[in-house]
Amino acid sequence: MRIRRFLVAAALLLFAGYLLFPATKASHAASPEDHPAVPAILARAESLFQSMKSHDYTAIFAALSEKSRETIVAETSSALAADAKPAPPGKATAPDTPSAPAKDAPPDPEGVRRDFVAGGPIARDYWDAFLRRFDPDTALEHSRWEIGSVGKDRAEILLTHHGADHPATLKMFLEDGDWKVGLVETFWSR
Numbered sequence: 001m002r003i004r005r006f007l008v009a010a011a012l013l014l015f016a017g018y019l020l021f022p023a024t025k026a027s028h029a030a031s032p033e034d035h036p037a038v039p040a041i042l043a044r045a046e047s048l049f050q051s052m053k054s055h056d057y058t059a060i061f062a063a064l065s066e067k068s069r070e071t072i073v074a075e076t077s078s079a080l081a082a083d084a085k086p087a088p089p090g091k092a093t094a095p096d097t098p099s100a101p102a103k104d105a106p107p108d109p110e111g112v113r114r115d116f117v118a119g120g121p122i123a124r125d126y127w128d129a130f131l132r133r134f135d136p137d138t139a140l141e142h143s144r145w146e147i148g149s150v151g152k153d154r155a156e157i158l159l160t161h162h163g164a165d166h167p168a169t170l171k172m173f174l175e176d177g178d179w180k181v182g183l184v185e186t187f188w189s190r
Contacts, residue, residue: 052136057119068184080106
């Protein structure tokens with residue numbers, strides 16, 4: 001019985017204290033730049049673009065979020081499978097050939113994943129094609145970087161290309177204790 005009275009009295013005191021001395025708001029909210037993870041977030045994003053610039057295929061793939069890696073592996077596997085399909089019977093594939101030559105079976109998605117992890121020929125072809133359309137210096141040297149929102153396991157970096165009106169929002173994800181770049185989450189159409 002004493003414990004119950006004590007708990008009720010303590011709750012009443014806390015409630016009265018809250019009414020008499022309400023929490024005051026800080027003069028300004030904490031800035032995202034003040035978040036302790038910001039240096040790691042920015043370093044990971046910068047390292048991705050530097051890896052692209054130096055054609056370090058294994059580092060590019062390692063810097064990506066799990067969703068980005070899975071999407072790239074799935075899309076690449078599908079493209080390789082479609083390319084490996086023989087032409088329908090009776091349909092010529094080139095002006096001088098009556099039918100398509102037999103092609104090697106494409107690697108399964110796990111084989112494609114291993115190739116990307118190792119920086120093999122599939123990864124080289126993929127990233128070389130990607131880098132023919134995207135210059136990493138656009139982000140590294142020709143854009144202003146600002147930290148956007150920072151949460152427990154997600155963050156955004158605002159990259160504003162010189163002369164652009166609006167920034168691109170690079171999405172970052174904390175996965176297994178390391179920040180990863182959401183390349184697919186940022187740039188692929190939904």
